[in-house]
Amino acid sequence: MSLFSQQYQQEIKKTFLLALPIVIAQLGVVLMGVTDNIMVGRYIGKIGLGAAGIANSLSFLIASIGMGGLSVVAPLISKAKAEKNIPEINRLFRAGIKVALWFSLILGLVGLLCIYCFEIFQQSPEINTQAPAFMAIIVVSNAFMFVFAATKQLSDGLSRTYVAMIITLFGLLLNLIFNIILINGYWGFPKMGLIGSATSTLITRILMMLALLFYLFQTKAFKKYLHSKYKSLKTNDLVALIFKIGVPSGLQYFFEIAAFSLAVIMMGWLGENQLAAHQIAINVASTTYMMASGLGIAGGIRVGEGRGLKDLSKIRLSGNVALLLVIAFMASMMLLILLFNRFFVELYISDNEVIAIAIDLMFVAAVFQLSDGVQVVSLGILRGISDVNIPTWITMFAYWVLSLPLGYLLAFRFNMDAIGIWIGLLAGLTASAILLTVRFYYLIKKMKVE
Template sequence: MSIAIRPLLTTYRAEFSDTLRLSIPIIIAQLGVVLMGVTDNLFVGRLLGALPLGAAGLANSLSFLMSSIGVGGLSVVAALVSKANSQDEPAAVNRLFRAGLRVALLLSVLVGGLSVLLAYNFDLFGQTPEVTRLARNFMLILSASLLPLLVFVATRQLCDGLRYPRVAMAITLSALAVNALFNYLLIKGFGPIPALGLMGSAMATLLSRLFMAGAMLAYVYRTSHFRPYLKKEFNALPTASEAWIILRLGIPGGLTFFFEVATFSLAVVIVGWLGEAQLAAHQIAINMASVTYMMATGISSAAAIRVSAAVGQFSRDGVWRAGVAAFLLSISFMSITAVVFLTANDWLVSLYIRDSPEVMTIAASLVIMAGFFQLSDGVQVVALGGLRGLSDVNIPTLITLFSYWVVALPLSYVLAFPFGMDAVGVWVGLLAGLSIAAVLLTWRFFRRATLFFETGVPVLSANQVAK
């Protein structure tokens, strides 16, 4: 076995190192964004109690679902910047950066408007009047924070695409501290600062996102790394073509992210129909799976950046190596987490809860299911990143729609209720959808990479997209 592995490690050692160098800061930054919602929930639960916590949790979940369209849509910019930079076109990088900011403004208006509309129709979720009132007001403030969030994401794409991912990592970690501080000050009040209760937590999120956007823009415009791309003569160049490319590539990417997030959100609803114990157990297991998934998305982002750079250099070997290295890293990492989930499921559950044997039993079985779908989850997200690097987004969007909404959700319901498999049935359905997505997306990536490998021309170039 070691004889077979050694040549592989030797061949891909540089590829692994470069992918990890990009992945780790991106992973930390993405975990920081997710932890911001966790911070809100912790402060609200400790300082205000169960009812406001439920309202904040619901509003945060729905706001994350809505923002996924914008965040996923802008993620294509890093790949485009990487490609332009690999071709030594600083003017093109400048246009993409400015176009990304304009698209962020447009998406914040559109997605923010949908979020406000959803907030004013909270009655559709069948919550109590008090939860509806609190969640509506909380979500309205979160809707206002979408603009700075998407400006931060758009600016971050420039940094990631130019291979400076540590910038977003440092700013995001700083924003976590800002968020925690303002949660404490605004919920209970301090000196001249009035006590705002639950709305103080929402304001803390808004202020921390304003900090993130401001800090990111300040860093980009004041650091020497980016001066070659921000020359004054570039600012007169039009960006309409680049904005259209970002929208053409980004909207399918945003919908892909939305379909997956919505699938797991609706799975929570299905599990909730089974009972409170099943819902609590599901939340424990899905929380663990979400953490490992966010780590895999960092490898996916690195794959998109490295594949697109290879495309820009017309490097057939580079496209192949970047993709294979990302897949091998993701498979290795997710295999380790799968073993942990399968062998230490009871101990992992005990970290969350110890006073409910029923919930612990159900959760332990669901963590085992989470272990089984680690590989599928890691593979499908890396395949999406690689395809994004090849500017191939439309068919992958249809694949995810089919895998999650045609296969996963209906199968989850059928297995949970008519077949009586309870919460485990829901997770079997999710596993089936993820596995189908992993197979189809991986096949498509290597098919498209092979075409590039054979012909030496990009499967879908930016100019082709613009046309």
């Protein structure tokens, strides 16, 4: 029993130390969008908040395929590290950059098509006027975010997760400063209003990408993995592998985020107050989700290491610990949201009608914290054992067969308004959490590591 406890204590410590910088970095990524929305809500008002909200949601939805697809590289690098295969790590890094560039091109074209056909989302005339230009800038900035994410896989896969964390935190600070300056036209800059917020995100993502690339190529700890002697090694097979397991992994993110993005569109059908309230509540929920996804990434890296060591007990232990940590974390987030829901809402806006709706939505957001955390970590640890196809079907069922139809019925047929859409989201998250967790333990039970 003492050995069992000691193993868990050591794994909890290792996973926590690995996850903490990833969680902070993930928090920094989502807080850039939150910063944009707070600044827009404060300086421009609810129309600007609604426009920025739907543009950010659609852009993030499109980018989710690329971000999810690239996330499979870190567990592969962790596996190669456990096998002490330095040339393979180099090939994985270069293949990841190539995949990021392909995602930039393909998903960028998808984003431009959405902008061109923006009126199909049936938003108010004011939103239709302001959102497309904002979204165009964010879509361009996604290309730099993809390269940053691909580069980040190397440092994360080698368990040096603090690197991306530090750069992301500096990026968050820069984004806040650029938002204030460009929205209001301070220090001689033109007053750009809503477009200034999007431009701030673009500048910040470019600087973050350059900073991470510069650090990795100039730091001694990474030089042996980036040595020019490996340049002649082909990467086409790994590019194909990353696409093969990365696209289903990206679709897992897509199906969930698409459900929330379509919820934004349905909120626009209900009215501008509901849309603004939804954007506030979803920003808070997205913050805790991205932090939980950091635990999922860390769990995937630890499971990938166990796979490289061909140690089934370590794979099981790493999965158990990742799930225990996210349950503890999301339970605390649930209590925090319940206690301070009004405080969080009033950070964004002072409109009483919007505040009343947002507080109701925050209650549902608190309830689904556990489900959201468990499902994202389950996806992470399944990714660590390269199981991506069945989880993709699970997420599609949970969000598109269950969540969205239920939310639509409750909101529009049973007249539950905004709260009905969120109850549908709660049902989808809970179904996903249960099915993905069962999937992981089913595979572990039948797995034989050769």
